[in-house]
Structure formats: C-alpha cells, structure tokens
Amino acid sequence: LGDGGARVLAQNLGRLLASERIWVYPWRPSVRPDFEVAVEVLRCDADEAGDGAAAFLVQWILRKLP
Numbered sequence: 001l002g003d004g005g006a007r008v009l010a011q012n013l014g015r016l017l018a019s020e021r022i023w024v025y026p027w028r029p030s031v032r033p034d035f036e037v038a039v040e041v042l043r044c045d046a047d048e049a050g051d052g053a054a055a056f057l058v059q060w061i062l063r064k065l066p
Helices: 002-017
Strands: 035-046 054-064
16 A cells, blocks of 8 residues: 555545644654554455455554654
C-alpha cells in the first residue's frame, strides 16, 4: 500500500473532521500535532469476484502527543 494508504486515510480523516490540519508522518519540523493515529494493517484481502474491492483488517491507536 505504501504511502498511498496513509495519504487516503489522512484525506478521509480531514473530510470527516472538517479539518485541513491532518498530516502524514513524518511531518515538517514546524508542525506540532496534538494527536497521532497509528495504524497497523493486519490483513488485506482482494475480492474473489475480481471487481477490484478489498477488505482490510486494521488495528489502530489514537494517542495524545505531549
């Protein structure tokens, strides 16, 4: 998935939170985020029907940064 998955997740979070203050790590030194979302993809399965759909099983954690 590379950087594309993180970028899409950041865009979706930005839309859901109505915020432009969503950055993908590593962020610029001038950026001081309040929270961090860490995501680990545990499983990714493509749809056997061949229609391009996929299912993800992820574990995520939300941390308040100091």
